[in-house]
Every structure is written in C-alpha cells, then in structure tokens.
Amino acid sequence: xxxxxxxxxxxxxxxxxxxxxxxxxxxxxxxxxxxxxxxxxxxxxxxxxxxxxxxxxxxxxxxxxxxxxxxxxxxxxxxxxxxxxxxxxxxxxxxxxxxxxxxxxxxxxxxxxxxxxxxxxxxxxxxxxxxxxxxxxxxxxxxxxxxxxxxxxxxxxxxxxxxxxxxxxxxxxxxxxxxxxxxxxxxxxxxxxxxxxxxxxxxxxxxxxxxxxxxxxxxxxxxxxxxxxxxxxxxxxxxxxxxxxxxxxxxxxxxxxxxxxxxxxxxxxxxxxxxxxxxxxxxxxxxxxxxxxxxxxxxxxxxxxxxxxxxxxxxxxxxxx
Amino acid sequence: xxxxxxxxxxxxxxxxxxxxxxxxxxxxxxxxxxxxxxxxxxxxxxxxxxxxxxxxxxxxxxxxxxxxxxxxxxxxxxxxxxxxxxxxxxxxxxxxxxxxxxxxxxxxxxxxxxxxxxxxxxxxxxxxxxxxxxxxxxxxxxxxxxxxxxxxxxxxxxxxxxxxxxxxxxxxxxxxxxxxxxxxxxxxxxxxxxxxxxxxxxxxxxxxxxxxxxxxxxxxxxxxxxxxxxxxxxxxxxxxxxxxxx
Ligand SMILES: Cc1cc2nc3c(=O)[nH]c(=O)nc-3n(C[C@H](O)[C@H](O)[C@H](O)COP(=O)(O)OP(=O)(O)OC[C@H]3O[C@@H](n4cnc5c(N)ncnc54)[C@H](O)[C@@H]3O)c2cc1C
Numbered sequence: 146x147x148x149x150x151x152x153x154x155x156x157x158x159x160x161x162x163x164x165x166x167x168x169x170x171x172x173x174x175x176x177x178x179x180x181x182x183x184x185x186x187x188x189x190x191x192x193x194x195x196x197x198x199x200x201x202x203x204x205x206x207x208x209x210x211x212x213x214x215x216x217x218x219x220x221x222x223x224x225x226x227x228x229x230x231x232x233x234x235x236x237x238x239x240x241x242x243x244x245x246x247x248x249x250x251x252x253x254x255x256x257x258x259x260x261x262x263x264x265x266x267x268x269x270x271x272x273x274x275x276x277x278x279x280x281x282x283x284x285x286x287x288x289x290x291x292x293x294x295x296x297x298x299x300x301x302x303x304x305x306x307x308x309x310x311x312x313x314x315x316x317x318x319x320x321x322x323x324x325x326x327x328x329x330x331x332x333x334x335x336x337x338x339x340x341x342x343x344x345x346x347x348x349x350x351x352x353x354x355x356x357x358x359x360x361x362x363x364x365x366x367x368x369x370x371x372x373x374x375x376x377x378x379x380x381x382x383x384x385x386x387x388x389x390x391x392x393x394x395x396x397x398x399x400x401x402x403x404x405x406x407x408x409x410x411x412x413x414x415x416x417x418x419x420x421x422x423x424x425x426x427x428x429x430x431x432x433x434x435x436x437x438x439x440x441x442x443x444x445x446x447x448x449x450x451x452x453x454x455x456x457x458x459x460x461x462x463x464x465x466x
Numbered sequence: 467x468x469x470x471x472x473x474x475x476x477x478x479x480x481x482x483x484x485x486x487x488x489x490x491x492x493x494x495x496x497x498x499x500x501x502x503x504x505x506x507x508x509x510x511x512x513x514x515x516x517x518x519x520x521x522x523x524x525x526x527x528x529x530x531x532x533x534x535x536x537x538x539x540x541x542x543x544x545x546x547x548x549x550x551x552x553x554x555x556x557x558x559x560x561x562x563x564x565x566x567x568x569x570x571x572x573x574x575x576x577x578x579x580x581x582x583x584x585x586x587x588x589x590x591x592x593x594x595x596x597x598x599x600x601x602x603x604x605x606x607x608x609x610x611x612x613x614x615x616x617x618x619x620x621x622x623x624x625x626x627x628x629x630x631x632x633x634x635x636x637x638x639x640x641x642x643x644x645x646x647x648x649x650x651x652x653x654x655x656x657x658x659x660x661x662x663x664x665x666x667x668x669x670x671x672x673x674x675x676x677x678x679x680x681x682x683x684x685x686x687x688x689x690x691x692x693x694x695x696x697x698x699x700x701x702x703x704x705x706x707x708x709x710x711x712x
Binding site: 154159216217220240242245248249255257260261274277278279282286291295325329332333334340341370391395402426439441444446447450454455457459462 | 563693
C-alpha cells in the first residue's frame with residue numbers, strides 16, 4: 146500500500162495534501178498497489194473528498210490530541226498506522242509539518258527517506274529511484290531507496306492535484322496516542338492571499354521600487370493575477386515589506402508556476418529561493434541585470450511604466466476570458 | 467545548560483556546482499567550503515547568546531573528515547566552548563543523524579540546535595531524525611527562542627503564519643531567519659579557538675537506506691525572450707498561450 150498523510154491544519158485539507166494524494170496515486174498505480182490516505186485530528190472536514198484525488202481508502206485518527214501536530218506524537222501515530230496497514234511507501238508533504246515528521250518516521254520505520262522530491266519515482270526491482278533538486282536549485286540528484294519501507298516528502302507545486310475519482314467514506318483507525326511535550330500557545334495567520342509556499346503565481350519586487358510607498362502598483366498587479374506578493378532581502382531588511390515575504394537563500398524557497406520579478410537584480414542568493422519556478426518574468430531597466438539570464442521572459446524598461454501597463458493588460462485578458 | 471550545535475560543511479553559496487564525468491559524485495575541485503549558513507548564523511549564534519546569558523557550555527559537533535577542522539575551529543572562534551568531530555564521511559542525512567544521536571545519547575544535552583536545512587542537499591532531515599533517535603521533542607524552522615528555566619518558548623514559521631509553542635527541555639530545535647544575527651569572529655575569538663578542545667570520535671555502525679546515484683545539472687533555460695515594454699498585451703498572450711501559466 147501507498148499511504149499518504151494528508152495535512153489538515155485547523156481541520157481544512159491543504160492544497161499540498163491534494164497534491165500528495167495525486168502523487169501517491171501515481172506511485173501506487175506504478176507499483177500496482179492500493180492507494181490510501183490518512184488524516185489526523187478530530188476536526189477534519191471532508192476527508193472523504195481525498196477519494197477524488199485517487200485514495201481508494203481514507204483513514205482518520207480521531208483525537209483532539211492530534212490537532213496540534215507535535216511531531217513526536219504525529220510520527221508515532223503515523224508509524225503505527227503504516228505498520229498496521231502494511232504500507233510500503235509513505236508520502237508526506239514537504240511543508241513545515243511534513244519536514245518535522247519525515248525524519249522521525251523514517252527512523253521509526255527503519256525506512257529510507259528522500260525529502261522534497263519533485264518528480265514521480267521509477268521503480269527498479271525493490272528499489273525506488275526518485276529525483277529532487279539539490280545545491281539550492283543548482284543541480285538535480287537521483288536518489289535510490291533500497292529499504293522495504295520508503296518515505297517520500299513532496300515539494301509544493303510539483304504537480305497539479307487531479308480530481309478524477311469519487312469521494313469515499315472515511316474509516317476510523319484506532320491508534321494509541323502518546324502524550325506530547327509541545328504545546329501550541331498561539332497561531333498567528335497572515336490574512337488575505339494564498340500563503341507564499343503554496344502560491345501558483347507570485348509577484349515579487351526589490352530595491353528598484355525605491356520606496357515602500359510605491360508598492361501600490363505591485364499590489365495591483367498581484368490582485369489582477371490573484372497572486373501572492375514577495376520581496377527581495379534588502380526590502381524586508383529595511384522593513385519596507387513584512388519579513389514573511391522575503392524569498393531567497395535566507396528567506397523561503399518557493400516554486401510557483403509563475404514568478405514575476407520587478408526591480409530585482411537577480412543575485413545568486415535571491416535566485417537560490419526562486420530558480421525552481423516554472424516560468425520567470427523579469428522586469429528591469431538594466432539590460433545587464435543578472436536576473437535576465439535566469440528568466441524565460443524579460444521586459445527591459447522602467448518598472449513604474451511597465452507594471453501598470455502589465456496590470457492593465459492582465460485585467461483586459463481576465464475580463465475577456 | 468548544556469547546548470549542542472550540529473554544524474555541517476557545505477559549498478559556498480556562490481560556488482559553481484559540477485560533478486565527475488559519469489555524474490556519480492560532486493566535484494570539490496576549486497570549490498570553497500563554508501559552515502552551512504543556517505547552522506552558523508542562527509543555530510550556533512543563538513546557542514552562544516543563551517550560554518552567555520545563562521551560563522553553561524556550547525558544544526559544536528560535526529560529522530566529517532579532518533579537512534573539516536577549519537570549519538569546526540570557526541565555530542569555536544564564534545563562541546562554542548568545545549567541539550567534537552565524528553571521523554567519517556557524512557554520506558547521508560540518516561548516517562549523520564545516527565552518528566550524532568549515538569554521541570548525544572550519553573551526554574544529556576538540554577538543548578540541541580541545528581540550521582533549518584543545509585544548502586547542499588536541502589533535506590531538512592537530520593533534526594527530525596536526531597530527535598527520534600533521542601526520543602526528544604523537535605521544533606523545526608524556529609525564528610525565536612527564549613528560555614525560562616526548563617521551558618522554552620519558541621516561535622516557528624508555518625505556511626502563511628507564525629506559531630508560538632512551549633516545550634519542556636530537553637528538545638531539538640532547527641533554526642531559521644530571525645533566531646539571531648550573524649557574528650563575525652573577532653581576533654580574540656580566533657586566538658582562543660586554537661586552544662579550545664576538539665575531540666575526535668570514531669563512528670558507530672549504521673546502515674543507509676537511501677543515497678544519491680546520479681547528479682545532473684538542470685536543463686539549460688532556452689534563453690530569455692524579450693518583450694517590448696510597450697507591448698504588455700503580447701506578454702500576457704505569451705504567458706497564456708505559450709507558457710500556459712495564466
Ligand atoms: C549570505 C547572503 C544571503 C543573502 N540572502 C538573500 C535572500 O535570501 N534573498 C535576497 O533577495 N537576497 C539575498 N541576499 C542579497 C543579495 O545578494 C542581493 O543583494 C539582493 O537580492 C539584492 O536585492 P534587489 O535585487 O532588490 O536590489 P538591487 O540589487 O539593488 O537591485 C535592484 C534592481 O532594480 C533595478 N531597477 C532600479 N530602478 C528600476 C526601475 N525604475 N525600473 C526597473 N528596474 C529598476 C536595478 O536595475 C537593479 O537590477 C543575500 C546576500 C548574502 C551575502
């Protein structure tokens with residue numbers, strides 16, 4: 146069996162969970178085994194809908210003690226579930242939660258782990274071969290996993306969720322839940338747009354903006370594209386924008402389908418966080434800006450003219466479709 | 467308080483990455499190696515700050531060959547009191563975690579720090595594995611950590627927000643931006659580092675279940691397609707029809 150842990154913080158299935166189930170279904174089909182998903186907590190809404198993404202069975206461990214996602218507790222429960230269900234491959238999402246659990250689960254199950262995979266594996270006898278991006282996006286490595294039980298964590302946006310099946314009914318799994326040592330005191334969420342690591346379209350701006358009061362044109366473009374905003378490090382360091390927007394080596398790494406870089410030079414430390422984006426558009430007045438070398442589309446021009454014009458064009462396009 | 471900081475040695479961020487002819491191994495020729503930035507700036511510096519405020523010792527640990535000792539001495543120059551090198555090639559995260567786990571088991575550290583990930587294999591795996599080997603709580607991507615007796619209050623980055631957590635020590639914490647500010651070692655630190663203890667420990671037996679069989683460079687970009695700044699309708703058309711991203 147391929148068992149996918151479908152994350153549901155606050156009871157809501159994450160987009161990453163739908164991606165993981167879609168991925169797990171492909172792996173299960175390749176191996177000719179059953180695809181099942183598992184959710185944790187007493188507040189999960191609509192877990193059965195994971196059937197649409199390919200899970201033939203959906204399990205839930207129903208306890209409020211799992212809502213806080215203490216990795217020590219979660220990993221113990223998932224490891225027991227994997228053992229009880231005889232799972233040979235466990236798929237997690239490469240998220241803040243998944244990253245905390247993946248290593249623990251691998252140790253508990255004596256399993257080989259490859260985290261942050263971004264392509265479907267190939268199987269070669271009992272070995273799985275799977276690729277991931279390494280050296281901060283500068284290379285790709287193929288890993289071989291040889292253990293009978295294997296753990297994979299899937300990079301966000303690595304594939305699109307495919308809802309081709311039908312919902313299934315949820316089975317409750319009875320698993321003892323050990324006491325946790327971590328207590329969540331508070332969760333502060335940022336309102337508004339899709340969280341940056343999950344965003345498919347990102348509009349990002351740098352020091353070329355000159356002043357924080359100029360960000361209106363970036364916000365408008367993001368609004369028109371239904372995109373999430375990001376920024377370069379000096380912009381966050383000068384508090385022109387909130388720190389959670391900072392992408393790059395020191396900030397967060399993202400891989401949206403579309404990354405639009407406005408007035409960002411494209412330093413290697415910036416690229417380290419965005420070079421896995423599927424399509425990169427660079428708007429910069431300097432033809433020599435290094436970012437153009439990493440871009441798919443480039444516009445050489447003054448951002449203060451180009452960005453409002455692009456927003457206009459996007460609005461026109463959206464209105465016509 | 468006894469702090470352990472796991473440090474890894476990685477190629478410098480700006481290094482050109484290449485591999486041997488058949489793509490089976492990383493080519494270190496001409497590459498400058500550094501302490502993994504997150505280990506250095508965030509994990510090590512925060513451990514040193516806490517020790518300076520509360521007393522105790524900071525031990526830096528690295529799994530690697532003798533050539534890593536320059537990096538280890540840097541950790542001592544920044545403020546670690548002692549260092550341990552486990553004398554083995556760090557060929558996988560599982561291997562590194564089991565080596566550090568075996569060492570730490572007997573030492574009763576109160577708080578174990580690592581960086582959020584390494585900039586070479588980008589796995590974010592060692593902390594979680596190590597915590598499991600030691601059966602300790604683990605908090606990843608911590609951006610703030612304060613100690614109050616035996617309790618740590620930790621802020622951590624999650625998708626689209628921040629969580630505030632409380633954990634009883636001992637615990638394992640991986641550190642991200644916000645945890646501390648980079649420290650440049652001063653002359654005195656560098657001098658003192660020379661005489662601080664650096665213990666070499668032999669590795670324990672451990673089996674690997676996963677490893678890299680092949681490296682390749684990402685497919686080269688086709689080259690940038692320039693669009694006239696007056697023609698933003700054309701850019702939108704390309705993004706829709708050609709790139710299919712909007
Ligand atoms: C260890 C280390 C880690 C780092 N980590 C990160 C990181 O995580 N993320 C990150 O972003 N950086 C990081 N940096 C910094 C990085 O090296 C660059 O300094 C930074 O990315 C530059 O930001 P920028 O592109 O916004 O600004 P600049 O380099 O100043 O570029 C501004 C760009 O705007 C263009 N411009 C100006 N005016 C206009 C206009 N009117 N119209 C159009 N274009 C215009 C300019 O031509 C220029 O290319 C790191 C650096 C170090 C040393």
